[in-house]
Amino acid sequence: MRAARLSAVTAVAAVTALTAVTGCTEKSDAKDGDRVIAVTATDSKCETSKQEISSGHVELAIENKGSKVTEVYVLFPDDRVVTERENIGPGTKQRVTAEVKAGDYQIACKPGMKGEGIRQALKVTGGQVAKRDPRLDKAVAAYREYAQEQADATLPLAGTFAKAVKAGDLEAAKEAFAPSRLGWERTEPVAESFGDIDPKVDTRADGLEAGQKWTGWHRLEKSLWEDKKISAEDKTLADQLITDLTDWQKRVGKAEITPTSMANGAKELLDEVATGKISGEEDRYSHTDLVDFKANIEGAQEAYELLRAVAQENDAALVTELDKQFAALNTLLDKYRPNTSSYDFVSYDTVTEAQRKELSDAVNALAEPLSKLAAAVAK
Template sequence: MPARRLTAATALSAAVVLTALTGCAEKSDAAGDGAVQVTATDSECRLSRTEFPAGHVELAVHNKGSKVTEVYVYAEGDRIVTERENIGPGTKAAITTEMKAGEYEIACKPGMKGDGIRQAVTVTGKGTAKKLDPRLASAVADYRAYVQEQADLTIPAVRKFTDAVKDGDVEAARAEYAKSRVGWERIEPVAESFGDIDPKVDVREDGLEPGQEWTGWHRLEKALWKEGKIGADEKKLAARLLTDLEDWNERVGKAELTPTGMANGAKELLDEVATGKVTGEENRYAHTDLWDFDANVEGAKKAYALLEPVASENDPELTEELDEQFAALQDKLDDYRKGDGFVSYDTVGKADRKELSDAVNSLAEPLSRLAAAVAKQ
């Protein structure tokens, strides 16, 4: 679930968990002199300029507000080009992205909720095109194949889940719930880039906008675990979930992918872990958060592995640190494996959750620098 729909209470919870991460955000402030300065406060989103040339764009974000914030770059139709979450009060973050000529909006979201404070920007075609490193072109092609593979794997897994719901079999549906989400969670930033799909399939109850109908996985999760029953409405919702995801599956292969987008997406997956999975907010009834956690990490590691040949050449110290931190986080996760899945997250104590959170934070900081390493020419 994207943090842009966090409630104030959930944002506060995430901020507590991410104190270590936002406290070191200053380390990620590696934007160059040509960066677009983004000054975020509790009531403003000020940009140093609103027109710049196409190509690699650096955003130097400084959160001068009192709340944890996030910054999104939106293309037409609220398609997410890139995002950076969990920028703590008084800290800075550098975002490297790639933008084609066109009209965009840059949004600051104090408290990590709502549509944000938006500024319209124009990207002109005046940028000097640089030939893409063949290794990066191959990485994008391989990642596109991976994205489609995960989407294709999601449909039969979701069908098993929704068939159980439509059959009225609560236990069978519970057994398939976490499995049905794995493919989606591995490619969540790409999945969320289609702005109309995510609110239909992955929104939590506390993330609903006024007047929004609650549909998707988490509505069914509540019925299965809290209410313990399946009625006619749930059976209809199961059919709709499958239909919505089949629609997404048909479109996901057309998602716009770039090397910096892959790198930023890997960081976004760690943000997803920090703001939802570690806190236990994501699957609050089923307590299957570790399944989602593991899938997010797998997806981030896949994107990194494809970009690593170029990143290691440009910044060997960074990739050495990333290799170490990915391994450390995976070791922590492996402690909670049970059979072909994971233990229920409500059995993981506060101290153990803190250890998981620390491992996520230790990986998230260097991962935030991957896009800059990839963009070096």
């Protein structure tokens, strides 16, 4: 779920709470100023302090001086995502660490989290990125395998969902909806890195770009729970969902994955929870938000666990805090499912405002230290 799908009011409220603890007080972990690119985003500009930098780790020091929630990306020439930071509220700051090889890139700011963004060219010079800790190479390989496994497991579950839709079986389709999304939600940053798949399969009505046809899970979710009927078009959309998810499955192995992209992806998954699941806007018709919530946390924790040994060596206090906060959030989530070995969570519309606030506080408590993981593994 691209955070751009949030309503403006909800997005500002959510990111203000999140960036209050993660954006403004975070210190730079770059070893010197030469590795930092200051990015100043407004509603009409995207200014960068450098247009050229040598290969290796780079830190973006982002400040949103505009009136709209914004996103900042580092993009390959074909618009694949190197790294991103979404949901940067007005008047707030964020830092993100990335690993870049020699080549041509673009830094894009997206005020209002819409469109192609305002772009600045970035040239990265030099040869190969310095050889990294072999444990990090193993972590990348393991995470790549995990992402592929999640995509592979999604296809039969999505197939069950699509089959029920095509059969016109409303109740069976409802039952299959949430399970079909687990693998996607666990590894969503990898899927989003391609740029063109997420809008096809996971966009909500309020996140559509001009001229974009609404397809994917949430379009079908609306038919099942709000319209309470399955149309001929829905059956065609079910086939399209499988086509698009198969495209994702085939492309996962080609994703650009680095230790810092794993760490940043874990943080992005927490942001997904903070800005979509907590508000109830993600699965607004089915109210299966807690299933997606749990999958996001599982995906973030998988990336963290693979990076944990190196992070422990570089920042033991950070690892202690992350272990504590992951455990606390998982324990809290377990309160909302009768059987902790299943994904049968309560309907999110039964979760009170006070309970949502408790969940939000737990997410923020984890998001703050998790925002420092990329810098810890880049040391």
